[in-house]
Amino acid sequence: MIKNILNLGDASVYCDFGKDVNKEINNNVINYFNNLKDKNIEGITNITPSYNKLIISFDLDVTNFFKVKKIIENLEIKKENENKKKLIEIPICSEKKFTLDHNRLEKALKIKFDKILEIFFSKKYFCYMTGFIAGMPFLGDISDKLRAKRLETPRVKVPKGSIGLTEQFCNIYTYESPGGWNIIGNTPLEIFNKNNQKNPALINPGDTVKFKQITQDEYDKIKK
Amino acid sequence: MIKSKNSYFEIERAGINTTFQDLGRQNLNHIGIPVSGAMDKRNYILANALLKKDLNSPVIEFAYQGPLLKYKGEEIFIVLTGNVKFQIVRENKKKIIGEPYHVYLIQNNDQIDIQSTNKSVYGYISISEDFILDKTWGSYSINTKAKIGSNNGEKLSNNQKIDIDHKKKKLTITNLNYVNSKIQYIRVLKSINFDFFSEKSKNIFFNKEFKVTKLSDRMGMRLEGQVLENVFNSNIKSEGLVKGVIQVPSDGNPIIMLSDHGTIGGYPKIANVISADFDKLVQMIPGSVIKFKQVSLDEAEKLFKLYKLETDNLINQI
Numbered sequence: 001m002i003k004n005i006l007n008l009g010d011a012s013v014y015c016d017f018g019k020d021v022n023k024e025i026n027n028n029v030i031n032y033f034n035n036l037k038d039k040n041i042e043g044i045t046n047i048t049p050s051y052n053k054l055i056i057s058f059d060l061d062v063t064n065f066f067k068v069k070k071i072i073e074n075l076e077i078k079k080e081n082e083n084k085k086k087l088i089e090i091p092i093c094s095e096k097k098f099t100l101d102h103n104r105l106e107k108a109l110k111i112k113f114d115k116i117l118e119i120f121f122s123k124k125y126f127c128y129m130t131g132f133i134a135g136m137p138f139l140g141d142i143s144d145k146l147r148a149k150r151l152e153t154p155r156v157k158v159p160k161g162s163i164g165l166t167e168q169f170c171n172i173y174t175y176e177s178p179g180g181w182n183i184i185g186n187t188p189l190e191i192f193n194k195n196n197q198k199n200p201a202l203i204n205p206g207d208t209v210k211f212k213q214i215t216q217d218e219y220d221k222i223k224k
Numbered sequence: 225m226i227k228s229k230n231s232y233f234e235i236e237r238a239g240i241n242t243t244f245q246d247l248g249r250q251n252l253n254h255i256g257i258p259v260s261g262a263m264d265k266r267n268y269i270l271a272n273a274l275l276k277k278d279l280n281s282p283v284i285e286f287a288y289q290g291p292l293l294k295y296k297g298e299e300i301f302i303v304l305t306g307n308v309k310f311q312i313v314r315e316n317k318k319k320i321i322g323e324p325y326h327v328y329l330i331q332n333n334d335q336i337d338i339q340s341t342n343k344s345v346y347g348y349i350s351i352s353e354d355f356i357l358d359k360t361w362g363s364y365s366i367n368t369k370a371k372i373g374s375n376n377g378e379k380l381s382n383n384q385k386i387d388i389d390h391k392k393k394k395l396t397i398t399n400l401n402y403v404n405s406k407i408q409y410i411r412v413l414k415s416i417n418f419d420f421f422s423e424k425s426k427n428i429f430f431n432k433e434f435k436v437t438k439l440s441d442r443m444g445m446r447l448e449g450q451v452l453e454n455v456f457n458s459n460i461k462s463e464g465l466v467k468g469v470i471q472v473p474s475d476g477n478p479i480i481m482l483s484d485h486g487t488i489g490g491y492p493k494i495a496n497v498i499s500a501d502f503d504k505l506v507q508m509i510p511g512s513v514i515k516f517k518q519v520s521l522d523e524a525e526k527l528f529k530l531y532k533l534e535t536d537n538l539i540n541q542i
């Protein structure tokens with residue numbers, strides 16, 4: 001399943017699962033991640049899954065690349081536990097004040113904004129990975145009709161809760177951050193809660209997200 | 225547990241980027257939380273070792289200009305590490321020129337004025353007693369971007385109080401003779417996308433100088449020099465990042481990921497700084513010149529063992 005194992009610097013292992021980004025490859029990545037995490041191997045300090053890669057960092061004082069590589073090569077992969085994966089509904093308000101890239105998207109996609117929203121809300125999205133900033137989910141795949149490039153000059157501040165689109169993916173800004181994705185709405189839900197130390201991220205790799213369009217009134221009610 | 229809060233520092237001047245740091249938090253990259261932790265690990269560890277503390281105790285890290293702290297309470301010991309210029313102003317206005325790696329006794333109403341880090345970026349101050357702080361995911365380290373860690377994830381600000389749990393630790397005044405040496409090269413390993421770059425650019429990378437720019441902080445260090453040309457597809461799928469990885473975005477100027485780096489990124493990786501050179505790297509001020517030198521993985525591992533041995537020897541001298 002892993003196509004290639006390389007060293008990334010002197011204190012991490014780079015596992016390549018293949019070139020493409022699809023659910024099957026990503027499932028393999030997440031499966032390895034879960035199995036490796038459950039093993040609690042001494043010296044491993046971080047395991048970072050992404051679309052099609054898994055990066056394992058370790059404490060060079062405790063172990064080294066060849067030892068960790070061997071562990072990964074000999075890792076017994078248990079069958080994945082489908083029960084862990086959740087379907088999560090995320091309410092989104094797309095009132096004008098939240099749709100920062102209304103005009104840009106209409107122009108780039110040559111579709112009226114109402115239609116863009118209709119297409120966007122009609123699908124469920126798979127969570128490939130979380131990261132960049134705490135708890136930010138990278139979700140896909142969005143319809144072929146909605147694939148837009150990221151902003152040429154990223155925004156210095158994207159508001160917390162913003163839903164962004166770029167290429168085949170969408171994401172949620174878990175807190176105010178710089179960013180260059182096309183913003184089409186905002187969720188009042190707390191996607192990342194640092195006070196919930198055990199499960200701070202509402203959406204995790206392998207989960208499925210269903211977005212639900214809500215009004216400003218409903219938004220305000222949830223926000224309270 | 226009841227803690228006495230009768231001792232504290234008053235922050236009369238916070239400094240530029242003053243935070244609490246320890247060794248950081250592990251195993252959270254997968255939800256987007258970087259390790260954080262002290263930038264210069266050796267100086268951080270020595271600050272605690274000089275006061276016979278647990279080596280993972282939180283200390284105050286500062287950059288360029290440090291804080292001006294006024295102490296209130298029964299006497300404590302302090303130590304500063306790094307290449308730091310500071311003075312202690314006693315209650316009777318008597319000034320003592322401070323020396324790093326020397327333990328000082330501090331009494332009620334004394335001021336510690338940390339003026340600057342000399343030709344370096346980061347310095348540390350540790351105290352014999354314990355700061356009263358909250359942990360997030362097993363670490364006190366402040367990550368100001370994610371607002372995680374002690375002090376609500378914010379850097380320290382003017383007029384704030386830092387409470388101290390005073391257990392009246394007995395200590396003898398100790399010193400350590402240590403000079404932060406300069407480094408001629410930053411040693412690197414070729415990275416995953418090294419061959420994305422033109423032959424000319426590979427040569428430039430290992431033979432020309434790069435300059436540290438002002439756009440450098442706890443997240444990363446941006447360099448400028450001759451532009452590195454990517455002759456392959458520069459559009460890689462976002463994937464995990466690690467400390468020390470050197471990414472090259474399409475403008476051709478390298479960025480080195482440091483302690484608070486974003487956990488994933490999509491720019492090609494040309495090289496990785498070896499672990500043994502992190503402490504020296506982070507201390508390079510804007511305008512400094514970096515030259516990269518390639519080493520093998522085997523050499524990098526040996527150099528790390530040597531770095532570790534040097535640190536252990538320093539601790540044993542205390």
